[in-house]
Amino acid sequence: MTVIDYAFLSGVKQRFHSDVELARFLGFFFALGSAITIIIKLFLSGRLVKKFGVIRALLVLSMLLLIVSIAIIISNYVSVTGFTVFILFGILMMVSEVFNYALHNPVFLAMFQPLDLHRRLQGHTTIKGLTDPFSLGVAGIILYYLFPPGGAQQSDLVFISYLFLASVVVWILTLLFVRKHYFQTLKSAIYNRFLGTTQVQCNDSESVAILRDKLVSSYPEDVIYALELMRQSGVDNIHEVLQQQISSDSEVVRGYAVKLIKEQECRQLLPDLLNLIRTESSVPVRRKAIIAYCRLAEEAHDVIIDLLGSTDLNLRSAAICGLIETGGIEEIVLSGESLLALVGSEDELEKLAAINIISDLKIRKFYRPLLRFFDDDSLTVRKAVISAAGVLGSERLLPSVLKQREDSRLSQHVLEALPGFGSAVIPVVRGELQGQDESNCFNYASLINVVGKIDTHDAIVLLEEESESHWLCIRDAVLSALHSRKYHARDQEPWSRSIQYDLALAYNINGSLRFLVPGTDKLVIDALNFELNRALNRILTTLSFIYSREALERVSRGIQSEDKERRANAIETLDNVLPDTLCSKLLPLVEKHVAGVFDSMIDRYATVEYESRDDVFKQILVTGNRAFHAWTLTVCLYQTRGLMCKERETYTHSPHLMLRQAAQLSGDYKLDMKHHTDTKGQSDLLEIEKVIILKSSVLFTETPEEILVEVAQILKPIRFAEGEAIFEKGEYGDKMYIIYEGEVSIHDGDHVLSTLGRRDFFGELALLDPEPRSASATARSSCLLLELEQTPFYELMAERNEVSNGIMKVLARRIREDNIKIMELHSD
Template structure:
């Protein structure tokens, strides 16, 4: 691993994000240089003359200017678009720098210093709005949690540099050199912004969402946003900005009174500022992301107000401190506040807005930074001036109102976390509520039915023709049918019947139904667990069942660790793909288990959204899970969902499950556990790679008796390899199982015809099924009927009732409308696909142009497969939609 890769890994930067993070870091670094140099220039002048009066006055004037600038920015952001307004902001900042340069050159009065400080605050606001506005639409909520602390740390070394440069200032004329450097930094930031715009779409686009159940009243939305999250965050920002201003003021003034000499004051202030920014830089880069990941949003959000309130309370003992102790207290308070604010609060504050629609996100940020933060600073300026008018208030007055405001911020931020979760839920919820998502009404008991009638109805589920009527009748019976269905579940003859029974129990809201399904979920066969979890989606979680489902979650995580190690070690791509499918099934089971442990609607919305094409929706779903489910489970689920190498994922699971058994090689695990855990395609591949030992027949025998043709053929092939390799063991096995030669003969016969594995390959090379995993295609193999046609023989005629799809394996088929040939199909092509979905008369005639060997899929059989494997239907619909779009394009031409 290269040094750069190690550095990115330490900071939580993924390889594909490296250039983007570098651009934003550089952008913020250049903005930080420009801003801090203006800040130094203003403070050099302000600290020379009566800072007790002039600083609060500067705060008040700057607050008014910032509010005006924020309103102007919000107007143009709405009308011009983010990309254009960001460029114009930097151009305006460059122009404002020229004005400040003139003031520094010719103005030496207090009002000139206040004007410079006001210019600094406006520049700070505009650059902050521009930088974070662009960041908010480029990064999603999950990236924000990982990267906002990294990209925002760019201004920390710049500000430390500015603080060091302040030590070199001995005359006002030297400030011009700082301003010239700041001018160049802003020009560089403009160039970086243009480079960012070339690589990313910097625009506020967002999908339509459902109406909020709790929103701010319409007349107030202009000032508080449309979400209560924005309201509480803005009010807390007002309080924090006021306290920040107050602590900065008390620090500067106390240092001024302690040292008097201007050069000593600037040296001391600059040293503290440099130390503060360097500490904040290290914490932001190395600590913030890890703390946020382990502790979560709420503790990190509350750290700033909580610790500052505690620090302000310490002032009550200041009478016992010496002058040096008091100075150290003010330095520590200022440093703690700045580090907490810049390293923790600001990145998390911005992350909280990320679940909002992009336009609301930008509006919220502009409101918080462009209106409420200046209001907080102006309020602090007013409160800091009061002791000069009313000396009786004393120094304790400032600490009193700061403690009061910060306590209010603490309470507001505590409520903000719940509103943040609500916004995440709103971000991934469907725009329109569906009927099945509403609380299910209690099913009526239905009409009475005798025990014999119930048994007859359950038996009818085995008959394809009688099944629909029996299913309808059992649903109508409701709770009356629950005992019979639960009893039948224990003795279901096959997995298909078991799935039907579980599905019916899922539609009968009765305690006995739930009990039977929970018992089914605990069986070792994962296909049965999947059926139970699918049926349990209609039931609300029961706290008494929580230990059961928590235990099943741990089982799934142990299996995931095994599969990841197996996938990482697998040398052949087909086996890796098969294990990837098994992991996908495991993910679905995990979500099914979580539905029984946590609020179902939130989990269901998250499950639907993690596979969504929109990156923002995926990120919001993961953030919901991060704040909802147990931390170890979330870390495991996130690892499974991430696009990372299997070996890296396996390492994460090793850390999460340190006491789990050592991983077993994938092939050995699949052969040993067989159809209890795995699909038949995975077992077939594992048997193909398995090298059985002399005692391996005990593992091979169950596969030879499998109901799956694919597994039987692979097991027979393995037997054909094993028998000559261990003749003595084979003879011993032959004594116990005299039918073994039949399996070897069956294997030879299969080799002369198209095997089940070859049929899967046929489906894989057919466009209709090309995107469907082989594990799913293997379920179609049993219904593939091999048919042959002589040259010029009609396969079907126009007007015939269509009920079958054909896949050409050998030969050539022509499709005709009268005498006109419409299409020609060759090996790998398919035709008649609409008949799988709708039995309508054929619209054309299909004729074998040469001798044809094909596979026929009948509609009735295919419906059974689609019931078991919904992925097949989804893939067919996707291909048909593509064909329809192409046909529409041809019509337009």
């Protein structure tokens, strides 16, 4: 380009001797070029790229320059004036300037965008830091040769055109040569960026050197992370690294190195594994080494066979598992006999070992030995066999697994195992969902969650069928299950009906809020606002089955944000994604702009007309759990206590304990939100009181009341007399306590660590991570505590993410507060 510029400008200088004429011509020339550039960029560039592709679009400029340079050379052999040659060079410069800025540069830069950051930076550095300066240097040398200072001119413009023609030909050939390599690079980059792994890659020598330095770290976590990165990056001779690490001082590192030896199939390390089996002091590491050796060796070693008689159950189990998977006939027979001996044993540990071996082998035909364990007296054994049955997935085991649901202690284990049976579960769930009973609504929702984890067509069909269930909890579970599977609707009609139903419900809720009294009806107002948010979430989730999932997920996050700009962006996205008819009904619910305008929208779209405050409560109770959650119905029953009406009477026989209790409340009952003195010393608290207590506890302050309804169902009120020990230091803990009344002393021997009163909680760490108690707890006065056990709480967290999310928020806040206190102490 520099040579073209010089050739043209030197011709201009010869044509125009006056500075004014020269400036006028150059101004007109470059203004015309800029105007043409803008027009081509707006109307032609995109179409050229779309029609011819990126590489051919890059060839446009070089081909045009080739044509013009050939025309200049031809003009030298026909009788043309110097003015004609000047015009051709002017065209050459105009073409180079216009197409360079309008097409070539944008397309060239766009080629870097799909590449990963490292390659993109490397490409820009090469072009701007090496290629461009080199090209300018070459152009300078050529011009210096043609027009040496103080010397005679070596050539004319025609010679320059020959030189330029050669450059263009080289340019085109280079493009064609680079094309294949670029496509290979592009394919690799796109795969790694969009389809392949997002893991860190360390392929360069500097990164590998850093990782090798980390291998000698005294922190096992550093070593393990370095090994994992080396595995991901495909570092050469990784077997040499693993050979060193199986001699590490850290048991954790040795175990991880053995795991990688098996995964990477490093058969050259078989002698090292055998030596590890003989000499390793850690049983877990030896077990891993045994299994790795059996997987990699062509035939079993006598050392492995001898372990079938080991007194260590872990080593014997590893040998059985490894030999059954990879041994010859003799080894399989010997290990099979050892496995059957464990199956027939009366020792609980040996039974568990047999179950775990069958589970690890994952051979469906090995289901028969498991059948005997479903009737075992040990709860631990039955839990293990349920899990193993889910791993094997044999339909012969399904009836035995389903029967275990009769024991409430095993119900969650059954739910976790059922997805492993795949399509065989679908008819069972469909049968239970037919003739739905309100008392089993929560169990139905749990079954829907199971179906959501089964990746088959008939599972999708069942979820679609239940999307129009009468019960709200089931519809919620269906939406959650389908959303987690990134479902896209084939038939939009049922989902459109669902959206219209929730839109009408949202407007009805907004209409009801106009009749409620702030303060007096606070519980109901809060509950209805929760219902409104859930309705909006259901609408957005359902819309994501029909329209852009990514856009609607951004909208969902945006409208929940406190940031005004994010909310505005969310509203704008809705306006762009949804049809006008749907958007006109949804946007007012999200925006809630000028009150008068919104009131007119309620009057237009609401399907229920309320006449009074009492009418609001009656309509909610009539609708029931088809549209409202249990907490909303409970607080409505509480607000209408003492009111004799048929809507309340229906709930006096409800299968739901909280609703039944709330419907039976007398008119003079008053729920004290702060002190809860209504139980009059009784240990049997009402379910609604338990929810209020949980909500006022710091640990559950971020958890919605509707979810706390389910937590309340697993709380156990327990009384302790003054001076009675609640638990002792060193005891294994799997319960937490909330103080309803009285005081509790937390102490280590005679040293009192803290004294806790009503609404305080203790033992929460044991609930999340069972360990021996770090201190003792004793009742300082007569106490009424609410006990929360770990097992049912874990089961609830598995079903309700809101519980774990709320607790994590509270714990994170407490950690931040503790960090601030520590910083303040250091500053003092």
